[in-house]
Amino acid sequence: xxxxxxxxxxxxxxxxxxxxxxxxxxxxxxxxxxxxxxxxxxxxxxxxxxxxxxxxxxxxxxxxxxxxxxxxxxxxxxxxxxxxxxxxxxxxxxxxxxxxxxxxxxxxxxxxxxxxxxxxxxxxxxxxxxxxxxxxxxxxxxxxxxxxxxxxxxxxxxxxxxxxxxxxxxxxxxxxxxxxxxxxxxxxxxxxxxxxxxxxxxxxxxxxxxxxxxxxx
Amino acid sequence: xxxxxxxxxxxxxxxxxxxxxxxxxxxxxxxxxxxxxxxxxxxxxxxxxxxxxxxxxxxxxxxxxxxxxxxxxxxxxxxxxxxxxxxxxxxxxxxxxxxxxxxxxxxxxxxxxxxxxxxxxxxxxxxxxxxxxxxxxxxxxxxxxxxxxxxxxxxxxxxxxxxxxxxxxxxxxxxxxxxxxxxxxxxxxxxxxxxxxxxxxxxxxxxxxxxxxxxxxxxxxxxxxxxxxxxxxxxxxxxxxxxxxxxxxxxxxxxxxxxxxxxxxxxxxxxxxxxxxxxxxxxxxxxxxxxxxxxxxxxxxxxxxxxx
Numbered sequence: 001x002x003x004x005x006x007x008x009x010x011x012x013x014x015x016x017x018x019x020x021x022x023x024x025x026x027x028x029x030x031x032x033x034x035x036x037x038x039x040x041x042x043x044x045x046x047x048x049x050x051x052x053x054x055x056x057x058x059x060x061x062x063x064x065x066x067x068x069x070x071x072x073x074x075x076x077x078x079x080x081x082x083x084x085x086x087x088x089x090x091x092x093x094x095x096x097x098x099x100x101x102x103x104x105x106x107x108x109x110x111x112x113x114x115x116x117x118x119x120x121x122x123x124x125x126x127x128x129x130x131x132x133x134x135x136x137x138x139x140x141x142x143x144x145x146x147x148x149x150x151x152x153x154x155x156x157x158x159x160x161x162x163x164x165x166x167x168x169x170x171x172x173x174x175x176x177x178x179x180x181x182x183x184x185x186x187x188x189x190x191x192x193x194x195x196x197x198x199x200x201x202x203x204x205x206x207x208x209x210x211x212x213x214x215x216x217x
Numbered sequence: 218x219x220x221x222x223x224x225x226x227x228x229x230x231x232x233x234x235x236x237x238x239x240x241x242x243x244x245x246x247x248x249x250x251x252x253x254x255x256x257x258x259x260x261x262x263x264x265x266x267x268x269x270x271x272x273x274x275x276x277x278x279x280x281x282x283x284x285x286x287x288x289x290x291x292x293x294x295x296x297x298x299x300x301x302x303x304x305x306x307x308x309x310x311x312x313x314x315x316x317x318x319x320x321x322x323x324x325x326x327x328x329x330x331x332x333x334x335x336x337x338x339x340x341x342x343x344x345x346x347x348x349x350x351x352x353x354x355x356x357x358x359x360x361x362x363x364x365x366x367x368x369x370x371x372x373x374x375x376x377x378x379x380x381x382x383x384x385x386x387x388x389x390x391x392x393x394x395x396x397x398x399x400x401x402x403x404x405x406x407x408x409x410x411x412x413x414x415x416x417x418x419x420x421x422x423x424x425x426x427x428x429x430x431x432x433x434x435x436x437x438x439x440x441x442x443x444x445x446x447x448x449x450x451x452x453x454x455x456x457x458x459x460x461x462x463x464x465x466x467x468x469x470x471x472x473x474x475x476x477x478x479x480x481x482x483x484x485x486x487x488x489x490x491x492x493x494x495x496x497x498x499x500x501x502x503x504x505x506x507x508x509x510x511x512x513x514x515x516x517x518x519x520x521x522x523x524x525x
Contacts, residue, residue, distance in 0.1 A: 003332030004444035006343040007389050037391045040497045041442025044293075046335055061276075066335040091391040091495070115389030115397075116342050116379075 001060045001117055007092050008038065008045030011113025013065060014210070016054020018121050018133060019096055019109045021207045027106055029078040029099040030055060037091040038113070039083035051094060052079055060117060090114070095123070127169045127178050133210030135164055135182035140195065141202040144170050144177040148200060152179070155194050161185045176202060227254045231477040232381055232422060239418075247412055247421065248370035251377035270369050270376075273339045277328070277351040280338045284327025289334045295445040295511065296334075300327035317360050321460065322453050325352025329452040333445050342379040342388040345444045346402035348452035350375055353406045353459045354413065363413050375409035378425055378476075385477070386484035390437035391496040393487025395448075399455040400432035400483065404476075406459035411466060424466035426476040428459050433479070434486055436494035438501025440508040447502055 001010035020027075032051055034042045042048065046066065053068035054060075056075070064071060072079055086093075092113040098106045110123035120132035124139065131137050138156075142148050149168065156163060165182040187206040195204050223242050229235055235250060244250045256263045288298025303323040306312065312319040329348030332338045341350035354375075358368045379388065382401045387393040407424035416424075432455065440446040466472075472479075493500030502508055 001338065001340050001344060002335055003338050003344040003347065004335060005345050006340040006347075007391055008444075009335070010340060010344060037496050040499070041439065044439075044441055044443040049335075061337055063337055091492075091497075092389075115387055115392060116383065117340050117344070 002046075002050070002063065002065045005045040005047075006117040007113045007115050008042055008047045009050045009065070010060040010117035011092065011115070011119040012038075012042075012047045012050035012094065013054040013058065013060040013062075014117065014119040014133065015094060015111030015113060015121070016051040016096075017057065017059065017210075018054075018111065018119070018131075018207075019098070019107070020055050020057055022109060022121065022124060022139065022205060023098055023107045024205055025106070027055075027098040028076065028101040029103070031080050031082065031097040031099075033082045033084055033095045035084055035086050035089045035091075035093040035095070038094055039085065047094075048079075048081055051096070052077075055096075055098075090122075093122075124178070124180075126171065129167060129178075129180040131180060131182055135184070136186040136209045137207040138179075138181040138183055138187045138192075139203075139205040139207070140179045140181070141204075142177055142179070142198075143200040143202065144175050145200055148177070148198075149179065151198055152195050152201075155191065156181075156183070156187065159187075159191045159194075161187055161191065223253070223257075225257065227257050229254065229381070230384060232378075232475070233477055235377070235381075236418060246370075247377070247418060248373045251373040251380075252370075254377065254380075255373070267369065270372050271365075274365070274369055274372060276337060277339050277341075277355060280328045280331050280336065280347070281324045281351055281355065283336060284329075284331035285323070289327075289330035289336075291330075291333050291443070291445055293441065293443055293445060293511070295440065295443060296330050296449055298330070299449070300324075300330050317356065321353055321356045321456055324356050325349060325453045325456040326449065328352060329449045333443070333449055341375065342383070342401050342405065343390070343398045345390060345448050346398040346452060346455060348449070349399065349402035349455040349459060350406045350409065352452065353456040354409050357410055357460070358413055361414065367413055371409040371413040374412040374421070375405040378405040378408045381477070382429075382480050382483070385480045387487055389496075393483065394490050394495055395435040395437040395451060396429075396432050396483055397487060398437070399448075399451045400429050400435055402452070403432055403455035403459045403462070404429040406456065407462045407466070410459065410463040414463075414467070416467065419471065420466050422476045423470065423472040424459075424463045426472035426474060426479045427462035427465055427470075428455075429476070429479045429483060430472070430474065431458050431462065433483055436490060436501050437496040438494055438503045439496065439498055440503050440505075441512040442496075442498040442503070446508075 053065035090112040095110040162184040168179045170177040288301040325348040338347040404425040407428040411421040
């Protein structure tokens with residue numbers, strides 16, 4: 001990995017990388033809030049560069065991480081940082097808001113760097129989630145009507161994709177639900193297409209596990 | 218290797234579990250056990266795991282070379298080419314003990330300084346402690362002519378000990394202080410050295426237990442929040458500690474406290490440690506007058522602005 005800190009640099013790069021995998025499309029602006037130890041010592045550890053490098057799709061051993069802020073600027077991505085203290089949050093936590101060129105918010109996502117370069121995503125668009133790149137992940141947003149879990153569970157099962165873990169939650173206001181599934185097999189595009197055929201499905205994002213695409217140095 | 222009756226996944230929670238399962242599945246080599254453990258739990262074949270670890274070894278070797286190519290000077294200027302100084306000192310022949318010992322110091326510092334300059338290293342177990350394993354293990358391997366294959370295998374042993382520490386305590390300075398970073402690095406390095414030298418599990422366990430015990434209680438109080446002072450030179454202490462502990466274990470000394478209990482103690486000490494001493498730069502060395510001056514001049518984060 002790229003130093004100087006596995007939790008403040010490499011773990012941060014992984015959170016950035018996971019965030020852009022979850023978004024799955026370009027963004028033009030990001031507001032990054034660093035919490036607690038990330039806020040206290042993050043700048044000195046290059047947490048800022050690592051998060052932005054990850055958001056640009058760099059892996060944690062990419063030697064472009066030290067110049068990631070300049071590269072983001074060249075790409076026309078606006079980056080701003082904020083520091084906050086919140087004892088309810090993990091010592092090394094970050095929250096990111098990603099915006100489109102027109103200023104529309106595309107994604108809010110929080111991640112925690114838990115040491116040794118390991119990291120996990122703990123919140124997406126206000127919903128608590130928990131994944132760290134060890135499994136293939138499928139994120140499904142849908143209108144909360146009966147039978148949805150059965151529906152996508154069956155599609156996955158028909159395609160020989162096994163669900164290892166699943167979290168579901170619902171936004172009380174919008175009545176939209178989100179399921180985060182950790183899978184034993186990656187969910188390919190054609191299966192994502194099958195799930196999207198259901199009119200109650202809003203969005204499906206399939207993320208490959210990091211061990212297949214990510215360096216461990 | 219007799220693979221009969223080995224389940225689909227292996228679960229360990231302690232070194233004692235490793236000992237029990239090695240007997241249960243008739244495995245006699247610690248590296249074989251940890252490779253099997255990784256293979257089962259990551260769903261990867263052993264040859265590809267081995268190839269990945271070979272690559273890690275290569276990056277470790279490169280990080281020593283790169284760290285010695287030129288003086289590494291950080292943006293803050295707190296780290297100013299210490300490995301280069303040691304390199305010249307070594308060449309001058311004025312070393313205190315012998316050239317290999319000085320080489321350990323130099324190689325450890327080289328990797329640790331490269332890390333502080335955002336160079337590429339192998340976290341072992343963390344980036345802040347990345348100098349220890351290459352600095353001590355690779356230097357000893359070179360001088361003891363240990364074949365590359367055995368060095369790679371000993372890295373699996375280091376990884377296995379790191380896994381046990383991470384499951385029962387922590388590897389993060391922000392959560393358990395420097396004992397979790399340089400302490401763990403020193404313990405896994407002692408284990409790797411003893412494995413590389415062909416020692417049995419009892420000897421390896423004692424070396425790792427000594428190394429972690431010696432660094433229990435070490436706090437994480439980096440000046441200006443940078444992984445520079447005191448982190449870089451603590452890597453050297455952890456390297457030397459690993460070698461000292463390995464040598465004590467080699468001579469037949471055995472740890473009174475089993476490794477698993479030392480890890481548990483580290484966990485409890487980490488939990489008792491105030492947050493000011495866990496990578497927040499709000500206590501310890503980071504609050505010395507000189508350190509505060511550096512903080513104000515080198516990296517004004519929001520918190521520092523608020524303090525004024």
